[in-house]
Amino acid sequence: MGRKPCCDKQGVKRGPWTAEEDKKLISFILTHGRCCWRAVPKLAGLLRCGKSCRLRWTNYLRPDLKRGLLTAAEEELIIDLHAKLGNRWSKIAAKLPGRTDNEIKNHWNTHIRKKLVKMGIDPATHQPLANTKAATTGSAKSSDTGDEQNLKEGSPGDMAMPTDSSEQSSGPDPSTNASDQDQDLLVNWLLEAEEPWLNFTSGNDDGLSIVSAPLPWDDATDWLLDYQDFGMDSSNLINNSTVHSSNGSNL
DNA sequence: AAATACCACAACCGCCAGTAG
DNA sequence: CCTACTGGCGGTTGTGGTATT
Numbered sequence: 606m607g608r609k610p611c612c613d614k615q616g617v618k619r620g621p622w623t624a625e626e627d628k629k630l631i632s633f634i635l636t637h638g639r640c641c642w643r644a645v646p647k648l649a650g651l652l653r654c655g656k657s658c659r660l661r662w663t664n665y666l667r668p669d670l671k672r673g674l675l676t677a678a679e680e681e682l683i684i685d686l687h688a689k690l691g692n693r694w695s696k697i698a699a700k701l702p703g704r705t706d707n708e709i710k711n712h713w714n715t716h717i718r719k720k721l722v723k724m725g726i727d728p729a730t731h732q733p734l735a736n737t738k739a740a741t742t743g744s745a746k747s748s749d750t751g752d753e754q755n756l757k758e759g760s761p762g763d764m765a766m767p768t769d770s771s772e773q774s775s776g777p778d779p780s781t782n783a784s785d786q787d788q789d790l791l792v793n794w795l796l797e798a799e800e801p802w803l804n805f806t807s808g809n810d811d812g813l814s815i816v817s818a819p820l821p822w823d824d825a826t827d828w829l830l831d832y833q834d835f836g837m838d839s840s841n842l843i844n845n846s847t848v849h850s851s852n853g854s855n856l
Numbered sequence: 857a858a859a860t861a862c863c864a865c866a867a868c869c870g871c872c873a874g875t876a877g
Numbered sequence: 878c879c880t881a882c883t884g885g886c887g888g889t890t891g892t893g894g895t896a897t898t
Binding site: 620621641655656692693694695706707710714 | 882883885891
Binding site: 619620621622656657660661664665707708711712714715716 | 863864865866867868869
C-alpha cells in the first residue's frame, strides 16, 4: 500500500523561494505559530507543499538562526561530534544553536571533509587514511557502521588533528586552549545537554567560549534587518519567536 | 572579455519513526 | 493490532556565483 505523496505536485510551486513567499510564510508562522505543516501553505496562501514550507522555515527563515561562516570553534566541535555521532546531522546541529542540520551537512561536505582528507584523515572514520585504507580493503566501507563502532567502542577524542598542518591558518587550534581531555569532557557534556544554548563568540579566536545568551540570535542582527525589510516589527518578532521557540522541541 | 571549471548552498527526494484513529 | 498520515532526517541534485584560463 503506497503512501500518499506529501503533496500532489500539481499546482505546487518549486524552486527558489521569492521574498514575497518568505514574507507570507514568516508572517503566518509568527502570527499563528507552527501548526501542522500540511495546512500551512493553504492557510498562508502559498503554492508550496507543507514540506517545502517546513524546510524553508527550518533552514532559512527561523529567527534564531545564526548566519554567516561557521567559526573555527564550531567547525572543531562539528568534527568532534561527527566522530562520535556519525552523519546524524540533526543531532550535531542540536549542539550548535543557530545552525541547521542542512547547513552543517553542507559545510561538512564542502569544507571539512576535504580539509580532513588533506590532513590525511578519513572523514568517515576519523582515522588516519593509511589505517582506514588497510581496514576498508578487508571489510566495511560503510561510514555509518564505522561511526557506530566508534560510538560503542568509544574512540572518543581520537581526532588526531595534526598540529603542524598549515590548514590551521584558517583558524586557531583549539587544542592550544584546552587539553584533549578537556575537549572530551566538553563534548560529553554537550552530548548530554539538551539545549546548551552555546554562544560561540564570533571574532574571538581563542577557541570556543560558552556564555548564556538571553537571545540565541543576539549576534544575528541581520535577521532583524531582514524582517524589517519585510515591514515587520522586530520587537513583535522577538516576542513571538521566543514563545514559539520555547514551545517547539527543536524549533 | 568570454568561456569554462569549480564551489557553495538552497532545495528536493525518498525513506523512516512515531502516532492517532 | 493495523493502517494511514505527518513530521523529521539524511542523501543528493540544481543553480547561481566566483575563480581561472
